[in-house]
Amino acid sequence: MILLKNISYLDIEEEKIKENMDILIEDNLIKKIGKDIKSNRAEVIDGRERLAVPAYTNGHTHLGMTMMRNLADDLDLDTWLNKKIWPVEDKLTDEDIYWASMLSIVENIKSGVSTVYDMYYSMDRVSEAVIESGTRGVLTRGMMDISGGGDERIDELMELYKNYNNAGNGRVKIVPAPHSIYTCSTEYLKKLINIAESFDGVINIHLSETKKEVSDCLKEHLMTPAMYLDSIGMLDLKVIAAHCVHLTDEEINLISKKDVFPIYNPSSNLKLGSGFAPIDKMIKSNIKIGIGTDGSSSNNNQDLVEEMHIGSIVNKAVTLDPNAVPAIEILKMATVNGGALTGFNNGVIRENALADIAIYDLNSIGFTPKNNLISALCYSSNSNYILDLIVDGKIVMKNREVLTLDEEKIKVKVRELTEKLLNR
Amino acid sequence: MILLKNISYLDIEEEKIKENMDILIEDNLIKKIGKDIKSNRAEVIDGRERLAVPAYTNGHTHLGMTMMRNLADDLDLDTWLNKKIWPVEDKLTDEDIYWASMLSIVENIKSGVSTVYDMYYSMDRVSEAVIESGTRGVLTRGMMDISGGGDERIDELMELYKNYNNAGNGRVKIVPAPHSIYTCSTEYLKKLINIAESFDGVINIHLSETKKEVSDCLKEHLMTPAMYLDSIGMLDLKVIAAHCVHLTDEEINLISKKDVFPIYNPSSNLKLGSGFAPIDKMIKSNIKIGIGTDGSSSNNNQDLVEEMHIGSIVNKAVTLDPNAVPAIEILKMATVNGGALTGFNNGVIRENALADIAIYDLNSIGFTPKNNLISALCYSSNSNYILDLIVDGKIVMKNREVLTLDEEKIKVKVRELTEKLLNR
Numbered sequence: 061m062i063l064l065k066n067i068s069y070l071d072i073e074e075e076k077i078k079e080n081m082d083i084l085i086e087d088n089l090i091k092k093i094g095k096d097i098k099s100n101r102a103e104v105i106d107g108r109e110r111l112a113v114p115a116y117t118n119g120h121t122h123l124g125m126t127m128m129r130n131l132a133d134d135l136d137l138d139t140w141l142n143k144k145i146w147p148v149e150d151k152l153t154d155e156d157i158y159w160a161s162m163l164s165i166v167e168n169i170k171s172g173v174s175t176v177y178d179m180y181y182s183m184d185r186v187s188e189a190v191i192e193s194g195t196r197g198v199l200t201r202g203m204m205d206i207s208g209g210g211d212e213r214i215d216e217l218m219e220l221y222k223n224y225n226n227a228g229n230g231r232v233k234i235v236p237a238p239h240s241i242y243t244c245s246t247e248y249l250k251k252l253i254n255i256a257e258s259f260d261g262v263i264n265i266h267l268s269e270t271k272k273e274v275s276d277c278l279k280e281h282l283m284t285p286a287m288y289l290d291s292i293g294m295l296d297l298k299v300i301a302a303h304c305v306h307l308t309d310e311e312i313n314l315i316s317k318k319d320v321f322p323i324y325n326p327s328s329n330l331k332l333g334s335g336f337a338p339i340d341k342m343i344k345s346n347i348k349i350g351i352g353t354d355g356s357s358s359n360n361n362q363d364l365v366e367e368m369h370i371g372s373i374v375n376k377a378v379t380l381d382p383n384a385v386p387a388i389e390i391l392k393m394a395t396v397n398g399g400a401l402t403g404f405n406n407g408v409i410r411e412n413a414l415a416d417i418a419i420y421d422l423n424s425i426g427f428t429p430k431n432n433l434i435s436a437l438c439y440s441s442n443s444n445y446i447l448d449l450i451v452d453g454k455i456v457m458k459n460r461e462v463l464t465l466d467e468e469k470i471k472v473k474v475r476e477l478t479e480k481l482l483n484r
Numbered sequence: 485m486i487l488l489k490n491i492s493y494l495d496i497e498e499e500k501i502k503e504n505m506d507i508l509i510e511d512n513l514i515k516k517i518g519k520d521i522k523s524n525r526a527e528v529i530d531g532r533e534r535l536a537v538p539a540y541t542n543g544h545t546h547l548g549m550t551m552m553r554n555l556a557d558d559l560d561l562d563t564w565l566n567k568k569i570w571p572v573e574d575k576l577t578d579e580d581i582y583w584a585s586m587l588s589i590v591e592n593i594k595s596g597v598s599t600v601y602d603m604y605y606s607m608d609r610v611s612e613a614v615i616e617s618g619t620r621g622v623l624t625r626g627m628m629d630i631s632g633g634g635d636e637r638i639d640e641l642m643e644l645y646k647n648y649n650n651a652g653n654g655r656v657k658i659v660p661a662p663h664s665i666y667t668c669s670t671e672y673l674k675k676l677i678n679i680a681e682s683f684d685g686v687i688n689i690h691l692s693e694t695k696k697e698v699s700d701c702l703k704e705h706l707m708t709p710a711m712y713l714d715s716i717g718m719l720d721l722k723v724i725a726a727h728c729v730h731l732t733d734e735e736i737n738l739i740s741k742k743d744v745f746p747i748y749n750p751s752s753n754l755k756l757g758s759g760f761a762p763i764d765k766m767i768k769s770n771i772k773i774g775i776g777t778d779g780s781s782s783n784n785n786q787d788l789v790e791e792m793h794i795g796s797i798v799n800k801a802v803t804l805d806p807n808a809v810p811a812i813e814i815l816k817m818a819t820v821n822g823g824a825l826t827g828f829n830n831g832v833i834r835e836n837a838l839a840d841i842a843i844y845d846l847n848s849i850g851f852t853p854k855n856n857l858i859s860a861l862c863y864s865s866n867s868n869y870i871l872d873l874i875v876d877g878k879i880v881m882k883n884r885e886v887l888t889l890d891e892e893k894i895k896v897k898v899r900e901l902t903e904k905l906l907n908r
Contacts, residue, residue: 440785
């Protein structure tokens with residue numbers, strides 16, 4: 061049991077900060093929120109000069125790509141993927157992916173993230189890493205069949221689902237993930253839709269990331285990417301659709317009527333020169349959007365706090381409207397929408413929600429003076445202002461030290477393994 | 485004397501990282517760079533797992549605006565300035581500006597900044613703050629005459645120049661700064677040009693920040709803003725021109741032939757919905773650009789490291805070209821161009837340059853693995869990776885603790901004074 065005493069917290073549903081409250085955590089749940097809560101058994105955390113926010117959901121990443129961080133910058137997605145990333149990826153071992161994921165998880169924890177939506181391979185090892193770390197993951201095996209091997213990947217996925225879905229006290233979920241429309245045949249996509257239906261009705265895909273993807277799709281299928289996916293029945297599932305940079309108005313209208321969560325990856329979309337996702341339009345169409353960092357090879361970090369900042373302000377310049385995508389909308393993407401898209405009962409500080417909470421130091425420079433804490437979270441914070449992270453009712457980071465994983469050992473391992481990888 | 489032993493450093497002129505070098509600092513200069521430098525008298529700093537970069541220049545800010553941080557967000561420049569900021573500014577005291585500037589300086593130091601280019605008022609108190617902090621400043625009194633008071637401001641400026649130019653062991657310079665073309669009459673601008681000539685031939689102004697500024701200027705002067713300034717002779721001075729968001733191709737061509745330094749303020753331009761400055765075009769026209777945070781009321785932080793990251797990647801999406809504004813170009817803006825635009829002999833790690841050096845921890849997550857340190861500085865770093873800052877040969881920050889100023893006391897003061905200010 062943990063008792064956060066006299067703390068301010070972000071009530072994301074009411075869109076306001078509540079001051080000087082007590083929050084009691086029992087087992088893995090937020091048991092009670094109120095004034096003057098007493099408990100003899102609870103570990104008490106002094107909440108004065110602290111701000112509790114729902115721990116963040118990183119809605120799209122590739123934890124296992126850390127070894128390619130800063131390896132191939134200033135390149136377009138096509139060149140970056142085909143010439144630089146995929147040749148190195150071909151040489152990655154299970155062990156590499158395990159340690160790379162461990163480092164990414166540390167980085168996510170240090171930016172207040174309790175939950176990642178991760179697409180990659182060797183996902184059994186990624187599952188182990190997530191379980192060890194005490195955090196949550198919706199872990200999706202990236203699937204493709206254009207260069208063969210499609211069926212083997214399906215076998216792997218079935219095994220993964222059997223062994224890891226709901227593992228780690230329910231902290232791990234397994235979801236099928238066709239990598240993209242340009243790496244999967246229509247037949248294969250249909251197979252994966254069927255498998256997703258037989259699992260939990262959820263599917264994950266990269267969608268409409270680049271102009272090239274859209275024009276190739278138009279050529280091949282005579283439809284834009286979301287329309288094509290709808291035509292083969294995918295949009296009748298719950299779809300977690302990463303990027304969505306080049307959605308047309310017609311597609312925005314379509315997905316606003318479906319259970320589709322676009323995931324906004326501003327840093328990656330900017331850095332790869334993919335373009336500006338129509339976030340303002342999507343919000344105004346009442347689409348629930350998530351936000352993610354993407355992998356460290358295209359971001360090049362896993363800092364969701366910086367992602368929120370960039371994600372907000374860029375849209376104001378795109379629309380020439382400083383009211384576009386205000387702080388509170390970005391905070392929703394990382395919190396309550398995160399809970400909705402993963403299906404974990406988190407992303408809110410509310411009684412009976414999962415106890416996933418990030419605690420900021422209000423004595424930080426970015427919170428000085430304390431004019432508007434919601435603005436501060438988006439516009440003047442950085443991840444180093446987050447002192448503690450509670451996930452599933454347990455303290456995973458205390459005073460910026462990750463308690464569940466050995467950060468120093470992981471960094472040494474990643475350096476050693478990267479050197480071996482690049483010399484293989 | 486300080487000896488940095490076995491350190492990696494960024495040679496910004498050769499655009500590469502040099503490894504395992506010794507750097508000897510004597511008085512306020514970099515005395516010697518080489519291998520196996522010995523000194524009995526020097527304080528030795530172990531440079532293994534460290535990266536030295538030229539300390540950054542924040543090319544445009546308003547240190548004194550910290551109390552308006554997070555006070556008025558999600559508003560356009562015009563509303564923000566006229567309805568929110570100026571009414572509060574009217575009530576600011578000298579004391580407020582002094583303490584607000586102190587906090588901004590702490591924040592600048594903590595993101596590796598040795599030198600600020602600051603435009604505001606009560607600049608005698610800002611000068612005192614800069615001198616106390618051990619950092620450098622080109623301090624410019626924001627001048628306007630549209631609501632009267634123009635001559636009084638000139639008297640103040642003359643006094644300021646007399647008392648503070650070259651103060652603090654040469655760490656302070658005073659430069660005249662007409663606030664903008666929309667707050668100064670043509671006659672007043674001409675007066676200030678004459679004064680700038682009688683000082684050191686340098687002038688500072690906000691230029692072409694919003695579309696409104698451009699269209700108003702076209703209406704009034706039948707010219708775009710830079711053409712108008714050229715027509716009255718200002719561009720024959722050395723001009724530090726903040727923002728330059730809406731420069732036309734004709735203006736870019738003009739300033740490429742002049743001694744004009746546009747200052748890029750990406751966060752502020754994005755957040756206020758001002759637009760995207762044509763950075764890629766300016767670089768390709770061989771214009772030397774600086775980079776700045778702008779004030780904490782529009783940014784809302786003073787984090788130059790984040791500014792570099794945002795400043796680079798945004799341009800790749802604007803141009804749909806991931807090669808646009810690569811890491812090294814952004815690093816030049818913050819370092820060698822910074823030295824050129826302030827006229828301080830810093831911004832480079834080179835023998836006989838001023839000893840202004842920021843030291844990064846290479847054991848940080850964003851530098852793991854160490855694939856490309858120049859990429860890492862721009863794309864995966866954050867300011868918390870900067871451990872130490874040396875300015876003018878003295879250690880101003882050690883292991884993230886600012887030695888010259890009392891951070892805790894300053895934060896308390898700023899909170900107290902802000903409360904009084906907003907209740908006045």
